[in-house]
Amino acid sequence: MSKYDEIQQSAYDANMQLPKLGLVLFTFGNVSAADRTAGVFAIKPSGVPYEDLSPAKMVIVDFDGKIVEGTLRPSSDTLTHAVLYKHWEKIGGIVHTHSTYATAWAQSHRSIPIFGTTHADHNTVDIPCAPPMSDEMIQGNYEYETGFQIMHALKEKNLGYEEIEMILVGNHAPFTWGKTPEKAVYNSAVLECIAQMALLTEQINPNAPRLQDSLIKKHFERKHGPDSYYGQ
Amino acid sequence: MSKYDEIQQSAYDANMQLPKLGLVLFTFGNVSAADRTAGVFAIKPSGVPYEDLSPAKMVIVDFDGKIVEGTLRPSSDTLTHAVLYKHWEKIGGIVHTHSTYATAWAQSHRSIPIFGTTHADHNTVDIPCAPPMSDEMIQGNYEYETGFQIMHALKEKNLGYEEIEMILVGNHAPFTWGKTPEKAVYNSAVLECIAQMALLTEQINPNAPRLQDSLIKKHFERKHGPDSYYGQ
């Protein structure tokens, strides 16, 4: 028994959702779950197949990326998770995948235009694509710098991490987050869905217009904020 | 036990078909079933995952959108359903999804051209895309106005709701209907199939012609009308 039982179980459950949702091939993804009181998070061990995972195998790491508990090596993306937890105080879960359509947009260096209400139900803006990192950042502490690249890209677009919970890292792949690991996984699946629809939309009509402001506002407010009336 | 048992069961069964047919991600869809004698319909509660649904959770609403029975909040699209039931006296079921290909056409603001017999087996015309709604309609009673936008779009094309049982709402996603909820669900799956084939057709041949009139007539009449000879 570990005093981190709860986040280990939560990280395990969330990781196991990725193959069920068709978001990962082999081990190409990872989810972490944070315990804000203890100042740590539980994350998938690196390169371990999903069918061999168990809650006890989730590695406990602090917000500086130091291993606190666990015998396995944590995900190679651990430092990116650590940086985001350290700077974004209200998130409780982070997901990284190489899901097919979202990754294709990241490889294309394009933000995903807001074309419809499926997008607007979750975000009021285009889903940003952070520019590829500089050679210096890559050759330095790469995964640590990836966290900063994500934060800088949001800042440059005047977006807060509570406003938008998903991003593409140029050349690489998506990251999503949320108040809980479950919400972060939900965001990963939503992003993949939006990414596919946006490509199809441009194929059907290369001049398809972005969504009008009133509809963006309406759909977002149906689901979010004080006057929301979606859900229970 | 509710005196609305039958439509609750019917709405439940039809809702559960949506994930099986691959037409919804998470809770992005809803089906309703009408009881014309009682002047009410049963509809999916808002934001409740399909695996947590039960017939008893279906909310009973009248054709003005007023909740008649049920403790859960009905689908956020309830007023659209209500408007259509009120004005279209012969329909018994309505479906709304964000299925991938149909939604991409809606986001593209294009009607789906009739390219082949798969389409003609079900419709004699292009599947219309209602234009995006005006800012006034969106900022007003949005879901209520969506029902009128759908009716206006059919009227403008001189189409009756018994002639065509599916439509795209520009920027948004498809709605389908039918004499029963099962038929409305069937129409949703058919629409998604037609939408995918139409995109592929244009990709294979950007100058693919619309179907000739004689073939449209033949295939539709094989399945519909006094001389039909499809089915039992």
Next chain:
Amino acid sequence: MSKYDEIQQSAYDANMQLPKLGLVLFTFGNVSAADRTAGVFAIKPSGVPYEDLSPAKMVIVDFDGKIVEGTLRPSSDTLTHAVLYKHWEKIGGIVHTHSTYATAWAQSHRSIPIFGTTHADHNTVDIPCAPPMSDEMIQGNYEYETGFQIMHALKEKNLGYEEIEMILVGNHAPFTWGKTPEKAVYNSAVLECIAQMALLTEQINPNAPRLQDSLIKKHFERKHGPDSYYGQ
């Protein structure tokens, strides 16, 4: 018990393969199995869902399209099957589907170019697309004429029905055949696979060349003819 037990079972088994292979939505397909000695074939009843089928429900029809045994109405495409059985003496099974990619090529009025060995393993030529039928043929005995349209298209290209076992009917969808119903179903799945790969090939390289003759010959002869060395 019927004296047509064997072809009913064979037609049933082959029909049940269509949904398993992802080739049909709802009831959009049918398979028949011929008994050459008796001069009849067993075919799927019209519009009956696959899960409700049984061998005994397969309708027995002669090569002029006359029902010989069975209480259900046969597939609306029955006359097309009858014409082909009557004229092509060595085939024992026919399949019609609206499989997604093959149907998109048919709607595009294009033959499928032979781009690679997957294609050449099964055919030495482009998969022909029969031109859309004339208004007269459509308004006349439509399904009967569809059989002749298929035969004319092969004849025009100097192809025998033993050389190529698959065709697209322009505006409509594919038909495949073979010595047995199992082989005809196999051909349907192969056609769908080839159709998808050909579209993707043109998307990757709009100038992709057709396969060189020597490779067409080699791959076809590996699988077919006196010197074949594929299989057991």
Next chain:
Amino acid sequence: MSKYDEIQQSAYDANMQLPKLGLVLFTFGNVSAADRTAGVFAIKPSGVPYEDLSPAKMVIVDFDGKIVEGTLRPSSDTLTHAVLYKHWEKIGGIVHTHSTYATAWAQSHRSIPIFGTTHADHNTVDIPCAPPMSDEMIQGNYEYETGFQIMHALKEKNLGYEEIEMILVGNHAPFTWGKTPEKAVYNSAVLECIAQMALLTEQINPNAPRLQDSLIKKHFERKHGPDSYYGQ
């Protein structure tokens, strides 16, 4: 019992992974497993459906392509496997499939550009497409020559078989290899994933740039070489 039990089991297990990973239709693929000490490999029998396979049915062949044990005819691609085992001393498994996206690139005669980290996690270069074979090679000992075509294509690009474990054969389809059959199967699935993402990337942005060198180096070294920190 055969003294080749181990490689028969290994080849069987690896072959059975192909349909599970969605990489084959019917029998369009084969895996072999080598025993370097005995100088032989076990390979799938030709044209036998996956559901009818068993370890004992795997055919034992030496590196000159001579059958050593087994009553079934080996895969028609056996000589290609033999040539590669003979010349590449450190590989233990080979896979050939006609997986959809990789085959489409092969039919397009294009190498797959390195667009992102999913690619760079596994290869530092574009995935090469060997040019179509000459008429002479095809008319001669075709499958034997296919092995040489693969080796020549790597040589021409100054690539070693340990550097890159996957290739497209122009007009035909992919081959992959690895130290074990499991690794070769893994490479087949990775290749299919990369092939799909690369096509989507070009569709989203026809001018998408190849990955910068620093990121190629970083991602490859995370997973490979003395300083790797991926996995356990």
